[in-house]
Amino acid sequence: MNFQNTLFAILLACTYSMLNAQTPDLSNESNLFESKNAQINGDDRIRKLEEKYIRINQSEQALDGYRIQLFSSSGPESWTRANNVQSEFLKIYPDIDVYVIHIKPSFRVRIGDYRTRLDAERFYIEIKENFPDAFIVRDRINFPVLNIEKEEEKD
Structure with a gap:
């Protein structure tokens, strides 16, 4: 009987300590x-x-996405050539955003703000005849214009 009482006391103490471990310590x-x-x-x-x-x-003010790179060059005339590519593109596609980016030592011309690669590829197929050296790159893009903002511009 003494053994059973001792065993019961030990089990009770262990159970109490386990239950106490489940309460958060906020001290x-x-x-x-x-x-x-x-x-x-x-x-x-x-x-x-x-x-x-x-x-x-x-x-x-940006998120991960894709752009299409039309031009990249370094050298003394690279800035002028980048601006020429930008002008040439804007004559054909005036509604698409064009970015002339300077990442030392080169100037790059990138277009668009595409959330998915599929969106970028759709437009890439359209422009590759006029810009055969273009390719798709991952970049930080601007947030897309929301429909609410488009409606406000119309009013």
């Missing part, structure tokens, strides 16, 4: 903060990281 919490959707009990560093993430994303 060293430095902050408690809430948002619209959630309440976060945790270190103040969590809130600071969240604020930093929001600040970085608000300042970022």
Whole structure:
């Protein structure tokens, strides 16, 4: 009987310690903060990281996407040649955005803001006759114009 009582006491102590391990230890919490959707009990560093993430994303005015590169050259006349390619393209396609980019030591002419490679390939097929040296590149692109903004421009 004494053995059974001892065994029961040990099992009870182990069970209590396991149950106690499941409760959150809030004794060293430095902050408690809430948002619209959630309440976060945790270190103040969590809130600071969240604020930093929001600040970085608000300042970022581009996203990953694709553009079509028409021209790339370095040398004394590369800027002039890049502007000539830009003018030539705008004569044919005035509604497409053209970017003359200087990445040392070369000047590059890139066009469009395509979210997917498939979108870029569709336009690439259309222009490859006039610009046979063009190719698709990954780039940081501008955010697309929303339908709401398009409707406001019409009014």
